[in-house]
Amino acid sequence: MSHGRLTVALGAGAPGFDAAVLGGEELSPGNRFARFVEFRDLLDRLLSEPMTDWSGDWYSAVDARMIPGPAQRPRPPFLIAADGPRGMRLAASTACRPGDGWVTMGTRERGLDEDAWWKDVARTADRMDETVGRDWQQVRMLNMESGTASLTSVEHLRDRLGQAAELGFTDVTLAWPRKDQPFRGDEALLEAIAAELPTLRQIGG
Structure with a gap:
């Protein structure tokens, strides 16, 4: 859709609304940061590879497909x-x-x-x-x-x-x-x- 002009901005989220809006629990700053680091690593993998398996502290993925994937390679x-x-x-x-x-x-x-x-x-x-x-x-x-x-x-x-x-x-x-x-x-x-x-x-x- 963006013809290869996509930039992905990522944030750990703030206390309060960012957790409550999705019904999640309020995390400590340390846990929120740890979750964010894992999210960054997983998203990097998902957007760079056609198939991803992941088992982490916060997220998991089994044969997650990203086909055809982003226009920018290896990722936006x-x-x-x-x-x-x-x-x-x-x-x-x-x-x-x-x-x-x-x-x-x-x-x-x-x-x-x-x-x-x-x-x-x-x-x-x-x-x-x-x-x-x-x-x-x-x-x-x-x-x-x-x-x-x-x-x-x-x-x-x-x-x-x-x-x-x-x-x-x-x-x-x-x-x-x-x-x-x-x-x-x-x-x-x-x-x-x-x-x-x-x-x-x-x-x-």
Whole structure:
């Protein structure tokens, strides 16, 4: 469907809703991380091989078929969502193929203004630099979907992209604008952004 443009973003899930929504038990941070590591390993296998057997602490698979499999070989890129050092190290260890990397959306705290959000993103970027080094040459993606409703113009986005580049981010993602929250926005602005993509992609080198 994506003609080989799929990127898979993976996260361990947060306490509370992420467990309750599927009727699961609330896991400790350690168990949630252990489950995530196994999930990453199993998904890597599933997307890389036509047939998979797996018996782990959290998951199992018997003759699991992935036919015809993804267009990208051996698998689509993985982006590991992480805000803490342990998850950031996992992102670094996962990033072994072009397009692999790390993604963050900054703070989960609601109601922050744009300046406060950027300060939190800066702290997260600094944490990543301290954990894996600023010279780590893989994708560093900033999920800016939480700011969709406050995006006012192409120039406003250009400014945001400049801030992201200064913090070491190589890529950003935006939410498709909707009529209502949480991603309220104007699709006409998206069309204007699309028209400026060649110049916007040059920001940050």
